[in-house]
Amino acid sequence: xxxxxxxxxxxxxxxxxxxxxxxxxxxxxxxxxxxxxxxxxxxxxxxxxxxxxxxxxxxxxxxxxxxxxxxxxxxxxxxxxxxxxxxxxxxxxxxxxxxxxxxxxxxxxxxxxxxxxxxxxxxxxxxxxxxxxxxxxxxxxxxxxxxxxxxxxxxxxxxxxxxxxxxxxxxxxxxxxxxxxxxxxxxxxxxxxxxxxxxxxxxxxxxxxxxxxxxxxxxxxxxxxxxxxxxxxxxxxxxxxxxxxxxxxxxxxxxxxxxxxxxxxxxxxxxxxxxxxxxxxxxxxxxxxxxxxxxxxxxxxxxxxxxxxxxxxxxxxxxxxxxxxxxxxxxxxxxxxxxxxxxxxxxxxxxxxxxxxxxxxxxxxxxxxxxxxxxxxxxxxxxxxxxxxxxxxxxxxxxxxxxxxxxxxxxxxxxxxxxxxxxxxxxxxxxxxxxxxxxxxxxxxxxxxxxxxxxxxxxxxxxxxxxxxxxxxxxxxxxxxxxxxxxxxxxxxxxxxx
Amino acid sequence: xxxxxxxxxxxxxxxxxxxxxxxxxxxxxxxxxxxxxxxxxxxxxxxxxxxxxxxxxxxxxxxxxxxxxxxxxxxxxxxxxxxxxxxxxxxxxxxxxxxxxxxxxxxxxxxxxxxxxxxxxxxxxxxxxxxxxxxxxxxxxxxxxxxxxxxxxxxxxxxxxxxxxxxxxxxxxxxxxxxxxxxxxxxxxxxxxxxxxxxxxxxxxxxxx
Numbered sequence: 001x002x003x004x005x006x007x008x009x010x011x012x013x014x015x016x017x018x019x020x021x022x023x024x025x026x027x028x029x030x031x032x033x034x035x036x037x038x039x040x041x042x043x044x045x046x047x048x049x050x051x052x053x054x055x056x057x058x059x060x061x062x063x064x065x066x067x068x069x070x071x072x073x074x075x076x077x078x079x080x081x082x083x084x085x086x087x088x089x090x091x092x093x094x095x096x097x098x099x100x101x102x103x104x105x106x107x108x109x110x111x112x113x114x115x116x117x118x119x120x121x122x123x124x125x126x127x128x129x130x131x132x133x134x135x136x137x138x139x140x141x142x143x144x145x146x147x148x149x150x151x152x153x154x155x156x157x158x159x160x161x162x163x164x165x166x167x168x169x170x171x172x173x174x175x176x177x178x179x180x181x182x183x184x185x186x187x188x189x190x191x192x193x194x195x196x197x198x199x200x201x202x203x204x205x206x207x208x209x210x211x212x213x214x215x216x217x218x219x220x221x222x223x224x225x226x227x228x229x230x231x232x233x234x235x236x237x238x239x240x241x242x243x244x245x246x247x248x249x250x251x252x253x254x255x256x257x258x259x260x261x262x263x264x265x266x267x268x269x270x271x272x273x274x275x276x277x278x279x280x281x282x283x284x285x286x287x288x289x290x291x292x293x294x295x296x297x298x299x300x301x302x303x304x305x306x307x308x309x310x311x312x313x314x315x316x317x318x319x320x321x322x323x324x325x326x327x328x329x330x331x332x333x334x335x336x337x338x339x340x341x342x343x344x345x346x347x348x349x350x351x352x353x354x355x356x357x358x359x360x361x362x363x364x365x366x367x368x369x370x371x372x373x374x375x376x377x378x379x380x381x382x383x384x385x386x387x388x389x390x391x392x393x394x395x396x397x398x399x400x401x402x403x404x405x406x407x408x409x410x411x412x413x414x415x416x417x418x419x420x421x422x423x424x425x426x427x428x429x430x431x432x433x434x435x436x437x438x439x440x441x442x443x444x445x446x447x448x449x450x451x452x453x454x455x456x457x458x459x460x461x462x463x464x465x466x467x468x469x470x471x472x473x474x475x476x477x478x479x480x481x482x483x484x485x486x487x488x489x490x491x492x493x494x495x496x497x498x
Numbered sequence: 499x500x501x502x503x504x505x506x507x508x509x510x511x512x513x514x515x516x517x518x519x520x521x522x523x524x525x526x527x528x529x530x531x532x533x534x535x536x537x538x539x540x541x542x543x544x545x546x547x548x549x550x551x552x553x554x555x556x557x558x559x560x561x562x563x564x565x566x567x568x569x570x571x572x573x574x575x576x577x578x579x580x581x582x583x584x585x586x587x588x589x590x591x592x593x594x595x596x597x598x599x600x601x602x603x604x605x606x607x608x609x610x611x612x613x614x615x616x617x618x619x620x621x622x623x624x625x626x627x628x629x630x631x632x633x634x635x636x637x638x639x640x641x642x643x644x645x646x647x648x649x650x651x652x653x654x655x656x657x658x659x660x661x662x663x664x665x666x667x668x669x670x671x672x673x674x675x676x677x678x679x680x681x682x683x684x685x686x687x688x689x690x691x692x693x694x695x696x697x698x699x700x701x702x703x704x705x706x707x
Contacts, residue, residue: 288605
């Protein structure tokens with residue numbers, strides 16, 4: 001047995017661990033060399049409960065409590081605590097102990113090891129600190145942050161989201177967040193999110209989210225998928241940015257612009273009052289004259305029923321036409337909600353040209369149209385597009401007011417531009433422009449009484465139709481304005497299609 | 499229809515107005531001719547009847563006021579303007595240039611009829627004056643150069659003796675010339691001859707000139 005004892009002792013003294021043993025009451029009876037060398041204590045100093053003085057004061061009560069519960073239960077267990085080195089430095093150790101039991105199952109001795117886990121512990125702590133710091137960032141930055149699993153399930157929201165919604169993660173998870181959306185935004189938002197989850201493409205949407213007080217605010221929502229080495233989405237990270245104030249400003253801006261547009265529309269009506277009166281007076285004059293003629297042909301002395309009937313028929317015809325003229329002009333200046341419908345662009349141009357007929361002949365300007373036959377319909381708001389064409393034509397007329405040495409001429413052309421857009425050109429032989437871009441700026445005007453909003457509004461109308469409006473100088477005289485509009489396709493666009 | 503029946507010339511680019519005016523004017527008992535543009539009208543020979551022109555102020559090829567100016571230079575019939583605009587500055591210019599009336603559409607038939615009647619009466623008078631003058635001019639052309647030379651002396655009231663002295667001829671010769679002048683011009687008296695010479699624009703001679 002001696003050599004075996006020797007061998008065991010060699011093992012105990014050599015293994016890279018601190019080894020000890022204790023009696024059933026927990027008082028220490030044995031420490032290996034490494035233990036004594038590490039702590040710098042002598043065996044006598046450490047025996048019984050002497051070892052407790054090298055345990056970190058903060059860990060002591062916890063360790064003792066643990067030790068007692070282990071002794072009481074008799075089950076092997078482990079705990080982490082700091083142990084003082086001979087030089088006074090504390091290092092983290094993993095304390096492990098197990099009982100040696102007699103045949104009755106009673107613990108007669110305890111054997112334990114302390115393994116130095118300080119390096120691992122520090123790494124863990126630093127990782128925890130760093131996680132804590134990231135968490136602090138996520139919780140502190142003035143944005144609402146969320147994470148979702150690859151299948152789109154919400155896995156985390158930051159405190160700001162909880163504060164804002166007044167809900168818990170449980171309320172928001174499993175699509176619970178959808179019930180916090182503004183009802184009008186639900187369909188689009190959900191569709192977009194499903195699409196992002198399916199494709200892994202960035203998620204970018206704006207919606208109104210209900211606050212805990214029941215009010216809604218606009219958010220710009222961005223989501224980005226984290227992709228693993230195999231190209232699979234491993235997690236979604238997302239951000240909600242409060243854009244409510246910006247939205248309201250935009251809205252106010254749009255309303256102001258709409259009012260301005262309306263104001264210039266009314267100003268245009270004013271400018272065109274003479275033309276409009278003429279447009280109505282022409283058939284009305286014929287009606288009245290025919291009525292007089294009719295009465296004359298019916299009166300005794302010169303009775304001629306055939307002639308009277310002819311005159312009456314002309315009254316009906318011209319009267320109807322007067323009504324149509326009034327209807328056309330009213331449609332032109334009617335205040336209606338913007339409505340993008342299928343429009344016959346050529347027909348619309350012809351109507352505006354006809355309205356301006358008297359005005360252009362008064363100003364001795366020849367107005368010519370070169371319209372592409374069978375031009376496909378465009379998608380747009382009738383009143384706005386009429387306004388656009390009307391403003392550009394009026395501009396052209398104004399640009400030629402001072403021209404005396406050449407023919408005053410406006411040519412309006414229409415054509416299909418490409419597969420998806422139609423192009424309209426309005427070419428004048430006027431005085432030309434110094435700067436073909438500046439004219440679109442608000443309050444820039446070359447006219448004495450101009451407000452400088454006409455072309456600004458024209459451009460916003462074109463852009464509101466996903467079109468463009470621009471001007472280029474002609475080779476000889478004058479300017480050509482061009483605008484594009486989307487062709488009307490039978491296909492439904494965007495969301496409705498999916 | 500008689501050549502002396504007035505004819506109303508309507509120039510309007512709007513076919514509706516042409517038809518209506520033509521029917522009304524016809525119902526008023528006038529002859530009527532319509533034209534769709536200024537050039538169409540100018541390319542047609544003027545009728546040899548009392549006439550008046552109903553002119554739209556906004557013609558596509560020429561300004562109604564410019565046309566009026568051109569017509570005035572040719573001695574064409576009086577003009578009644580109609581307009582769908584009725585703006586004051588053009589009406590003032592038109593009246594100054596001698597338009598009979600300026601009517602804004604829609605106008606009343608009484609206004610139109612009285613304007614037409616006035617215009618036609620003016621044209622009758624003008625035509626009569628023109629034909630009188632033409633007659634006088636043809637009579638005047640019958641005078642020999644010597645007789646045309648003597649006429650200014652006669653209408654200025656020179657004695658035959660003074661005229662003979664001025665022209666270096668005998669008093670008898672002048673008396674023969676004078677008789678021929680009275681006969682060829684169809685003048686019943688010296689006073690009548692003086693009025694004729696005035697219309698013809700014959701400049702009287704000053705004594706001793």
